[in-house]
Amino acid sequence: MATVLSALALLSMLALAVGAAPHDTLPLKSSLVVEEYETQILQSSDGTFSCGFYYIYTNAFTFSIWYSNSVDKAVVWSANRGSPVHSWGSAITLRKDGNMVLTDYDGTVVWQTDGKFPYPQYAQLLDSGNLVLKNSSGDIVWQSFDSPTDTFLPMQHIVGTTKLVSTTRLLVPGHYIFRFSDQSILSLIYDETNVSSIYWPDPDYQYYENYRNLYNSTRIAILDDSGELFSSDLAKNHVLDASDRGTGIKRRLTLGYDGNLRLYSLNNSDRTWTVSWIAESQPCMTHGLCGPYGICHYSPRPTCSCPPGYKMINPGNWTQGCMPTIDTSCDGERNVTFLELPNTDFWGSDQQRIEKVSLQVCWDICIGDCTCKGFQYQEGNGTCYPKSLLFNGRSFPTPTVRTMYIKLPSSLDTSKFPVPRSNMLDSTPHHLECDNVSATPMELFPGYWNKTSGEEPKWLYFYGFIGAFFVIEVFFFAFAWFFVLRKELRSSQVWTAEEGYRAMTDHFRAFSYRELVKATEKFRHELGWGSTGVAYKGILDDGRAVVVKRLGNVRHSREEFQDELHVIARINHMNLARIYGFCSERSHRMLVFEYAENGSLANVLFKNKISLKWEQRFNIALGVAKGLAYLHHECLEWIIHCNLKPENILLDQDLEPKITDFGLAKLLSRSGSNQNVSRARGTVGYIAPEWISSLPITAKIDVYSYGVVLLELVSGTRVFDLVKGEDEKVHVMLKKFVKMLSYRLNREEPLWLAEFVDFRLGGEFNYSQAKALIKLAVSCLEEERKKRPTMESVVESLLSVDVAGNL
Secondary structure, three states: OHHHHHHHHHHHHHHHHHHHOOEOEEEOOEEEEHHHOOOOOEEOOOOOEEEEEEEEEOOEEEEEEEEOOOOOOOEEEEOOOOOOEEOOOOEEEEOOOOOEEEEOOOOOEEEEOOOOOOOEEEEEEOOOOOEEEEEOOOOEEEEHHHOOOOEEOOOOEEEOOOOEEEEOOOOOEEEEEEEEOOOOOEEEEEEOOOOEEEEEOOOOOOHHHHOEOOOOOOOEEEEOOOOEEEEOOEOOOOOEEOOOOOOOOOEEEEEOOOOOEEEEEEOOOOOOEEEEEEOOOOHHHOOOOOOOOOEEEEOOOEEEEOOOOEEEOOOOOHHHOEEEOOOOOOOOHHHEEEEEEEOEEEOOOEOOOEOOOOHHHHHHHHHOOOOOOEEEEEOOOOEEEEEOOOOOEEEOOOOOOEEEEEEEEOOOOHHHOOOOOOOOOOOOOOOOOOOOOOOOOOOOOOOHHHOOHHHOHHHHHHHHHHHHHHHHHHHHHHHHHHHHHHHHHHHOOOOOHHHHHHHHHOOOEEOOHHHHHHHOOOOOOEEEEOOOEEEEEEEOOOOOEEEEEEEOOHHHHHHHHHHHHHHHOOOOOOOEOOEEEEEEEOOEEEEEEEOOOOOEHHHHHHOOOOOOOHHHHHHHHHHHHHHHHHHHHHOOOOEEOOOOOHHHEEEOOOOOEEEOOOOOOEEOOOOOOOHHHOOOOOOOOOOOHHHHOOOOOOOHHHHHHHHHHHHHHHHOOOHHHHHOOOHHHHHHHHHHHHHHHHHHHHOOOHHHHHHHOOHHHOOOOOHHHHHHHHHHHHHHOOOOHHHOOOHHHHHHHHHHHHHHHOO
8 A cells, every 4th residue: 555655646746747847748638728838838858849828919829839949939830820719728638539629718629630540649749840649659640740830840841732821910810822833833822812823933934934843743842951942843953042051050931921931040149030041032022012002112122102093091001902092983985094104013913915016005905994904015025914903013123124004084183193113223132231332333523534634633632522422431331330230130131121021011010209209299289188198199200190198107007008009909990090009118108099080979979069960970880889899709809998988989080980099908708707807997877887796897898888879979968967867876877767768669759769869960860770779779788788789780780770771
């Protein structure tokens, strides 16, 4: 008996020791739990890779593999990319049937190996970064290398069935793919619902010009330890190799969010990554970069612009492209002309290819076709490409001279609009240069060399000028090195195009405190006080009017500021105030978001700033509902506003509503509880009764607040004036008021409805819509939250009412 007890004690101590330190195996019927994500991890025997729960943002984790020793812990594989699990109750388990299963807080299976393989006994993280399941004989029966996400590792096979898919800034799969094409050529592909096209290798060249073999029966590629990428389609023993080719370097081949494929090398001294090879040296060659109608050009960095007659859809996010500001309907050739865009092409979407025709013939073909948006014409060979969609726009000189002609109304004065074009001389890669001195000899003073020898003193002036020019050049070089190149060379030594890439695709950036002081004229134009600080109006350098929210009481708002950043960096909806960025310098904590010309709904509705018509009120109700539905149901994270009220609903110049102030928003689990929201406080009159009762917070809190806003929209009166109760009795009085409304709705009394609707409308309102809004408000204000509708169903109800009201 004593021997058995001793053995059990020894096993317990061994289990504790194993649990305390990282190990490379997970036995059968064992789990890793998210609560212990910092200690419960698998680590390869050489310490290079770690595997476990990886924190991506507040309350959200993926089950991932990452480089242990890099500063940024570069993730190389994720099981549940795009479907994060919660920070409580989630686990990865190797079940007794041999399946590795990832479950969320409520037991929902988010991911599993789901393989029919013979009797796995344990999972192991190999030194290669490959997570494998092995049977009792040590044979691999499943491996993560067979299902990559956005990264290939050295010695990982790239075959016909594997592919990389880019990860967007929202941490979900993107539209860029790296795989073998149908012609068995290793390719980069832009793949979206309506558009799919290869952009690397260069589709303008034949396969042999790209050093590729066509229709090779073998589809296999591999990145070896020395940094060379071999592929079965590479012709003439051609290989793609790293600039630092050699053994002993940790590497990864990653498809970035911007659609470019890069080979990264790990610097052992500072543990940072540098780019040692890049697939596409010209960023503008990447498809979909500037969205529909957008044109990519170099100025000198890659820049997106809209052609004349078009404007950017979503400021700061070029992937959505441009939209027409002019009437593009087909009404005959007399009202249509074409604008010439030199050295410009919208690659793809060709309706046809017509060879050896004149410019006029191509012109007439497109002008006679309503579906033709423009045409590309190649001078010299006379090739004409009418296009049904203007996508993949790019402007820079190419060996074959191309000119794009876009269809515009003849009434549009295009001379007022700049034409996007590149100011670069050739299409070679943009290397980081220390100065801009031309290598071409320049004749500084025409005719100078024809002077006679008697005018020798002028040589002194010439040499003096050259010497002064040299001193200025050295000074400029030192200035550029200190302020620009030092940072650039430390992070990457590929091309300046990389920074332009980031600036072009990044819609959420950090502002310096100095920028915001200048924009707000030293915080002179105060707009009002909010729940977390003071708001000021400002004008950015690019002319955009913005609101700068300066958060007060830094000691307490620092955490709130971080919470807001996690939320707002991932939202994008027309009925949510657009966030342009933030400032976080020393004690300064600020948010920068779009300015709404008409201020808040509270000012418009209760201070009579603007007389809202019924159609405008209904549109505001619908827009707010759509914004909340997006927050509750469509975001990557589940977001609850927690402080919806008319003060937090802004109206733009078209009176389109935009929900703002996410200072109280929290990322909650779908279980309906979260400890992190205990400090959040809403506004009396708009907060649901369960909040006061300290019950778990769910999205139904916003539904309740929305119901109150609906009543105020219809009546034009504050809820406090409607119920006439003291603060602590508002819920009691509002409950009685809602019962009264429900009673009157059931009795079909038309007179009381006319009395309830805002008298300022003068009786001009849609009776069926007003009644529907009040019914909806009553359902949203149900005491029992389970009986309240979801915001998705609210939107559906409003849309059906809108259609019925317009019949």
